[in-house]
Amino acid sequence: MEPVRRIEGTMVPLMRSHVDTDQIIPKQFLKRVERSGFGPFLFHDWAYDHEGELRPDFVFNQPEYQSATVLVTGHNFGSGSSREHAPWALIDWGIRAVIAPSFADIFRNNSLKNGLVPIILSDEEVERIAAVAGDPAAEVVIDVEAGTVTAGGVTVSFFLDPFVKHCLLNGLDDIAITLDHESEISAFEAARPGFKPSLA
Amino acid sequence: MPRTLFEKIWTDHVVRSAPGEPDLVYVDLHLVHEVTSPQAFEGLRLTGRGVRRADLTLATIDHGVPTIDREHGISDPRSRQQIDTLIANCQEHEITLYGLDDPRQGIVHIIGPEQGMTQPGMTIVCGDSHTSTHGAFGALAFGIGTSEVEHVLATQTLPQSRPKAMAVNVTGELPAWSTAKDIILAIINRIGVGGGTGHVIEYRGDTIANLSMEGRMTVCNMSIEGGARAGLIGPDETTFAYLKGRPQAPSGDAWDAALDYWRGLPTDDDAGFDFEVGLNAAEIPPYVSWGTNPAQSATVDGAVPAPGDFEDPSEQEHTANALAYMQLEPHTAITDITIDRVFLGSCTNGRIEDLRAAAAVLEGKRVHGDVHAMVVPGSGLVKLQAESEGLDEVFTAAGFEWRDAGCSMCLGMNPDILQPGERCASTSNRNFEGRQGRGGLTHLVSPAMAAAAAVAGRFVDIREWAD
Ligand code: SF4
Numbered sequence: 073m074e075p076v077r078r079i080e081g082t083m084v085p086l087m088r089s090h091v092d093t094d095q096i097i098p099k100q101f102l103k104r105v106e107r108s109g110f111g112p113f114l115f116h117d118w119a120y121d122h123e124g125e126l127r128p129d130f131v132f133n134q135p136e137y138q139s140a141t142v143l144v145t146g147h148n149f150g151s152g153s154s155r156e157h158a159p160w161a162l163i164d165w166g167i168r169a170v171i172a173p174s175f176a177d178i179f180r181n182n183s184l185k186n187g188l189v190p191i192i193l194s195d196e197e198v199e200r201i202a203a204v205a206g207d208p209a210a211e212v213v214i215d216v217e218a219g220t221v222t223a224g225g226v227t228v229s230f231f232l233d234p235f236v237k238h239c240l241l242n243g244l245d246d247i248a249i250t251l252d253h254e255s256e257i258s259a260f261e262a263a264r265p266g267f268k269p270s271l272a
Numbered sequence: 273m274p275r276t277l278f279e280k281i282w283t284d285h286v287v288r289s290a291p292g293e294p295d296l297v298y299v300d301l302h303l304v305h306e307v308t309s310p311q312a313f314e315g316l317r318l319t320g321r322g323v324r325r326a327d328l329t330l331a332t333i334d335h336g337v338p339t340i341d342r343e344h345g346i347s348d349p350r351s352r353q354q355i356d357t358l359i360a361n362c363q364e365h366e367i368t369l370y371g372l373d374d375p376r377q378g379i380v381h382i383i384g385p386e387q388g389m390t391q392p393g394m395t396i397v398c399g400d401s402h403t404s405t406h407g408a409f410g411a412l413a414f415g416i417g418t419s420e421v422e423h424v425l426a427t428q429t430l431p432q433s434r435p436k437a438m439a440v441n442v443t444g445e446l447p448a449w450s451t452a453k454d455i456i457l458a459i460i461n462r463i464g465v466g467g468g469t470g471h472v473i474e475y476r477g478d479t480i481a482n483l484s485m486e487g488r489m490t491v492c493n494m495s496i497e498g499g500a501r502a503g504l505i506g507p508d509e510t511t512f513a514y515l516k517g518r519p520q521a522p523s524g525d526a527w528d529a530a531l532d533y534w535r536g537l538p539t540d541d542d543a544g545f546d547f548e549v550g551l552n553a554a555e556i557p558p559y560v561s562w563g564t565n566p567a568q569s570a571t572v573d574g575a576v577p578a579p580g581d582f583e584d585p586s587e588q589e590h591t592a593n594a595l596a597y598m599q600l601e602p603h604t605a606i607t608d609i610t611i612d613r614v615f616l617g618s619c620t621n622g623r624i625e626d627l628r629a630a631a632a633v634l635e636g637k638r639v640h641g642d643v644h645a646m647v648v649p650g651s652g653l654v655k656l657q658a659e660s661e662g663l664d665e666v667f668t669a670a671g672f673e674w675r676d677a678g679c680s681m682c683l684g685m686n687p688d689i690l691q692p693g694e695r696c697a698s699t700s701n702r703n704f705e706g707r708q709g710r711g712g713l714t715h716l717v718s719p720a721m722a723a724a725a726a727v728a729g730r731f732v733d734i735r736e737w738a739d
Contacts, residue, residue, distance in 0.1 A: 088589075088590075088593070089586050089590055090465055090466070090565055090590065092565070092704050094683075094702070094704040094705070094706060094707050095704070095705060095706075098706055098710070099683050099684060099685045099707075100684075100685070100710075102307050102335075102685065103307075103336065103348075103350035103351055103353070103354055103685070104350070105310035105311065105314070105353060105354060105357050106310075106311065106314075107311045107314075107418075117705065117706045117710055122692055122710070122711060146586065147466060147586070148465060148466040148469070148499065151465060151466065151499060151565075152401065152496075152702060152704060153400075153401050153683075153702075154308065154399060154400055154401040154415040154416060154417055155307075155308065155417075156308070156311075156399075156417035156418040156419060174466060174469065176466070176469065176499060177435075177469060177470060177499070177501055178401060178415055178416065178417060181416075181417060181420065182417035182418075182419065182420075185417065185419035185420070186419065233433065234292055235292055235293045235294060245319075246423065246431060247319070247321070247422065247423050247426050247427060249431075250296060250423065250426075250427045250429055250431065251426070251427060253287070253288050253296060256287050256288045256296070257287055257296075257298070257427065257428065257429055260287045260298055261298075261428075264298075265529065265530075265533065266526060266529070267522040267526040267527070267529045267530035267533070268300055268391075268394070269300075269301065269388070269389050269391060269394075269520045269521075269522075270327045270328060271326075271327045271328070271329075271330060271368045271520075272327035
């Protein structure tokens, strides 16, 4: 993973709550065996009508939002299915951070593994930033180390677990971190009770 | 210090704990399926890593498999590629795979318990959010993403920050025709789709203790629909009786040792939870979802709400969106909603008990002329069991299609999908927009309610209708 220190750019607002991962990337696009290439299908069923025509009123289709890097949205974003294809699709489209009042747990974990930063702010702060994002040209700066979002001339702070932040800032591969503890894993395995199931 | 079931399992699986870092948790069983694993195996390949414990890994194919005409192979080239990829990965890493030619093939959350792989006190993960199902046995089981699948394949562990513990107490006698499905729909209706976020829910109380293992699996299965990391039920004699004699359950001395350990797992009296909710089972009638998330449900004698019934503006908007998508007018009585399709199956309600409950309703009746109904058993073994009991004949005589095992129309990754505007009574777990097919309209119900709706062509209050 590449280190993530600072995210700059513009925003796209999608002010709905409970946007589930079935909406972010519908099941018909989960058949790829790669991690990339999901961007064109992001929010597919909202982006296209039943005839396959682009819906011009959907915010992700509007030309002025095409270069947005930060998504601003409602409560419980990413609920439902554990599909990591959801953060992959957001990233592939160009999103680097998502600002919301709350996230579903698995989506949050999946995002962090891919360097997509989930930022939790209060309802009022999210609303304020969403209002700023109504101007597609409005700029946003996210400083991951300082834990701040600056938009519309206002700076607000957000919390990231220190370990999570450390991994993001340094682009750490957490499998490598775990494998550094190989001797502890082996010791744990040696002490596991014999009645535990095994397919050996 | 009194401890909860969750705390006991967690403590027994911490490989390493350091201040300021997530705990490193050992995984006893890793279940794998074709949709969320290819990129994880690819990751191993790119980094030159292997699978640490193939003996603790079990794979099946379920999400994308056809449920009809299997002998002709899989026609969708992308699904075929995904399935072939899993077969090749399992061969390369010597992982046990229940393939299409194996009677044990089925939905990943049905086969673990069926084989006795799912046991109390274990940690179980799978790249699938309904892994919470296995919590019915008093196992800590949760869904993970593909990067985490890769992590578990490589290390058999996962770094996890410790969730909070929540108790849902359900007490009293469940009324006739109310089922485990109605209990969990009632709970989610109460706590909301995000109500369990960051928590592991332990389901407690005499109503839960009186459920069969199958009913307990239905309850735990939908924990994720309340946003919870996992659901748990304390293991007891019902659990042990279910496990005894299953192919992967311990036997002989190992059984006794296991039983000793299992008996020590239930939550101690006086152990504290971070949050508690109580429900009276006597007040749980059959539920029918009307909206686009599982919290949006009503009792069968109730009606669809209007946006104005809610105070919170975002809830009003959410309700308006759901009604528009579901093509429902505010205040429509649930029993005035007509249906086109019935789907009986999924990891929520695709077990033998579910099929029996539906068949009991269908005995001697016919599916309504405007309804297309199908049964998709949760596993090949469920299918065989049902056939040995003659349930398949009850279903086919009533006009249901009798299919092969898989996820099928629960998510419609295979050809079993709703057409736009088709309305379905479904025993699955998610009524999200487009979940069962783009533009499809899903109502979540219990197997008996689905069977009755199939016959009547609309939702009926089974409590009156069946008499
Ligand atoms: S049956 Fe449905 S919910 Fe269960 S594993 Fe399959 S797709 Fe997921």
